[in-house]
Amino acid sequence: VEYLIVVKTGDCDGAGTKSNVSLKMFGTEEKETNDIQLIELDSVNEKPFQTGCTNRFKISAPNIGKPQKIIIKHDGKDTTGWFIDYVEISRNDFLCRFLANRWLTVMYNIELETDVAQEESLDSPCYIQIHGTQTSTPKLFLTPDDKTTFSKGSIDKFSVTSNNVGEVQFHVNKCLGPIKGGKSLFVELVPETQPSSADQYKIIVKTANVKRAGTDADIELIVRGTTQIEKFSLKSSTKDKNVKQNNLFQQGNADEFISGHTDMGQV
Numbered sequence: 001v002e003y004l005i006v007v008k009t010g011d012c013d014g015a016g017t018k019s020n021v022s023l024k025m026f027g028t029e030e031k032e033t034n035d036i037q038l039i040e041l042d043s044v045n046e047k048p049f050q051t052g053c054t055n056r057f058k059i060s061a062p063n064i065g066k067p068q069k070i071i072i073k074h075d076g077k078d079t080t081g082w083f084i085d086y087v088e089i090s091r092n093d094f095l096c097r098f099l100a101n102r103w104l105t106v107m108y109n110i111e112l113e114t115d116v117a118q119e120e121s122l123d124s125p126c127y128i129q130i131h132g133t134q135t136s137t138p139k140l141f142l143t144p145d146d147k148t149t150f151s152k153g154s155i156d157k158f159s160v161t162s163n164n165v166g167e168v169q170f171h172v173n174k175c176l177g178p179i180k181g182g183k184s185l186f187v188e189l190v191p192e193t194q195p196s197s198a199d200q201y202k203i204i205v206k207t208a209n210v211k212r213a214g215t216d217a218d219i220e221l222i223v224r225g226t227t228q229i230e231k232f233s234l235k236s237s238t239k240d241k242n243v244k245q246n247n248l249f250q251q252g253n254a255d256e257f258i259s260g261h262t263d264m265g266q267v
């Protein structure tokens with residue numbers, strides 16, 4: 001019998017695929033089809049499985065009744081993966097939709113440790129974005145299991161699926177929150193490296209002269225060069241060692257720091 005298959009690819013960046021896609025249907029009374037490659041497009045000159053596109057296929061398969069479940073997969077020819085939104089299967093006497101809303105590609109296992117300096121559990125949205133040698137993932141939101149997630153000293157583990165970014169470079173943007181006044185706090189994490197030779201960098205940080213602009217928190221600075229990326233604490237790098245740390249980053253101040261780090265080339 002003939003089935004009409006409709007496949008919707010997601011709208012997120014890099015959602016499309018050039019891989020070969022196949023479908024297997026499971027019906028009533030333990031009936032099932034073989035893997036059927038989706039290659040016969042209902043519309044001529046249409047490119048299948050592109051970002052945001054809805055593609056229609058006509059296939060012939062044994063009569064399995066109304067499909068109860070399906071397996072849809074790709075052969076990995078396109079290594080960046082595929083984000084599938086949904087699949088619809090119809091005949092004259094039925095139409096059924098199978099929601100996917102997920103990547104068919106790589107599982108990332110993520111472990112986050114919250115510092116003991118954390119005062120309260122984080123209650124704002126938290127996401128991770130993974131950058132690799134080929135591409136980057138979209139924002140992957142990390143859903144807390146309970147109220148102890150992201151709390152003082154906790155170690156939280158997450159498993160998320162997304163596109164294959166190639167070799168991971170560990171340049172990660174993470175929302176720390178809480179979010180106030182429409183602003184959010186971010187930190188970029190990079191692999192720890194051992195400096196091979198030291199250069200001195202002079203850093204001047206000017207805190208705005210507006211009410212409550214200052215902070216008592218330590219500030220971490222990431223310096224990007226043509227050959228290296230380094231991250232260091234500013235409070236431990238003050239030029240004047242007699243300056244009290246709680247006097248740094250105060251309203252209207254210009255604080256000066258000196259840091260000896262690996263020669264990173266042109267910054």
